[in-house]
Amino acid sequence: METDGITTPFGRRSMTLGMLASQALARTIAPEASVDKWKLYRWLCEAKPKLGISDRALSVLNALLSFHPKTELSGKDGLVVFPSNAQLSLRTHGMAETTLRRHLAALVAAGLLTRRDSPNGKRYVRRDGEGAVGEAFGFSLAPLLARAGEIEQTAAQVTAGRLLLRRLRERVTLVRRDIAKLIETGLEDGLAGDWMGYEAAYRRLVLSLPRVATVEILTPILAELEALRNDILNSLEQQVIFQNMAGNADQTERHKQNSKPDSTSDLEPRFEPKQGGDAEPGDQPPTPLDRMDDRISEGRRTSQKKPAPAEPHKPYPLGLVLQACPEIVAFGPGGAISGWRDLMTAAVVVRSMLAISPSAYEAACEVLGPENAATVIACILERAGHINSAGGYLRDLTRRAERGEFTLGPMLMALARANGTPAKCAG
Known part of the structure; x- marks a missing residue:
């Protein structure tokens, strides 16, 4: 390694305290110190964000390392490389000379190289009679060897930070999916909740998530998302537990109503006496309690097969409707919608435009309510290009709502997520 004193740069380049510190650090290298140069280069690539160097500067450094004849950088060897700009340009895939000079200066400023300029500023080497290097002028790789431990530690920190950021991104994605599915479940099942x-x-x-996130930004957002998911889960679990308890109580009541605990399975046929004939030997006529059990079982089977029509639901917030269905705003009075009356007026106009019969719209108002019927018209307008018959579609939704098989919430949520940006109107 170099053992002589501090060298200053050639020409108009000025000496800086950073150059002085790099040269002083290079003189502290122990003779037994060594490091694999390509492993060190991989650490530099990992630690690039912390060291403040660009990928183009690393390409130049890679070319300089290739001019060092050995695989290891050792304190016993001379660590000065002296390629010409033409040779450097070849090993950097034709990089322009001005670009080379800029990136070399950046490497020196980052403390990864030091200059050992000759009296005339040229890069060359003096060899002895046996061909061994006596004195070399060019770029010294000694700062890389001196800072090898620091560079390795910095690379490890950057790698750990990148892995942590990836895990945070994955966690945010999972929690977002959970929240969206849980809200959709609550709306579809008609459960109580905000x-x-x-x-x-x-x-x-979700809107607060930046395009380029960092660990510091994602950590508090993830905490808020997890808290929101826990609130939704608590609301759903309480209602599920309540429903299970109610179901268990109902099963207990049915068990108590059984007047024939020793009878055979209900699935077996009952032997009835034939009309105008005598009963089979050993058969007993049904008692009044048996007939009561039959009527109760038949009533339960009928109620399970034919669900009661759903009553009109409470309308959703007008702001959510306009966010999900901004197209209907243009059909409101004066091209704006400021209340439910304006939305219902716009729905009548859109109904005529979509060729929906008055009877179909009146049936929807009776089953869903006027506000929800107008909301359905707004949703149909948003997806008019995908619906062949708007009137038939509305009648089908009305029949499903009458059977309790359709709720408006999932349709609104899907359109709101598809549009994303709220409509610019009052309400």
Whole structure:
């Protein structure tokens, strides 16, 4: 390694305290110190964000390392490489000379190289009679060897940070999926809860996620998302537990109503006396309690097969409707919608435009309610290009709602997520 004193740069380049510190650090290298140069280069690539160097500068450094004849950088060897700019340009895939000079200066400023300029500024080497290197002028790789431990530690920190960021991104994705599915489940099953409030809080947190996130930004957002998911889970679990308890109580009541605990299975046929004939030997006529059990069982089977028509639901917030269905705003009075009356007026106009018969719209108003019927018209308008018959589609939704098989919430949530940006109107 170099043992002589501090060298200053050639020409108009000025000496800086950073250059002085790099040269002083290079003189502290122990003779037994060594490191694999390509392993060191991989550490430099990992630690690039912390060292403040570009990928193009690393390409130049890779070319300089290739001019060192040995695989290891050792304190016993001379660590000065002296390629010309033409040779460097060849090993950097034709990089321009001005670009080379800029990146070499960046490497020196980052403390990864030091200059050992000759009296005339040229890079060359003096050899002895046996061909061994006596004195070399060019770029010294000694700062790399001196900072090898620091560079390795920095690379490990960058790698750990990248892995942590990837895990945080994965966690945010999973929690977002959980929240969206849970809200959709609550709306589809018609469970009690502030689902619109949960959806608004979820949208606010999602919109706060930046395109280029860091660990510091994602950590608090993930904590808020997990807290929101826990609130939704608690709301759902309480209602599920309550329903299970009610179901268990109902099963207990049915068990108590059984007046024939020793009878055979209900699935077996009952032997009835033939009309105008005598009963089989050993058969007993049904008692009044048996007939009562039959009527109760038949009533339960009938109620399970024919669900009662659903009553009109409470309308969803007008702001959510306009966010999910912004197309209907243009059909409101004066091209704006400021209340439910304006939305229902716009729905009548859109109904005529979509060739929906008055009877189909009136049936929807009776089953869903006027506000929800107008909301359905707004949803149909949003997806008019995908619906062949708007009137038939509305009648089908009305029949499903009458059987309790359709709720408006999932349709609104899907359109709101598809549009993303709220409509610019009052309401």
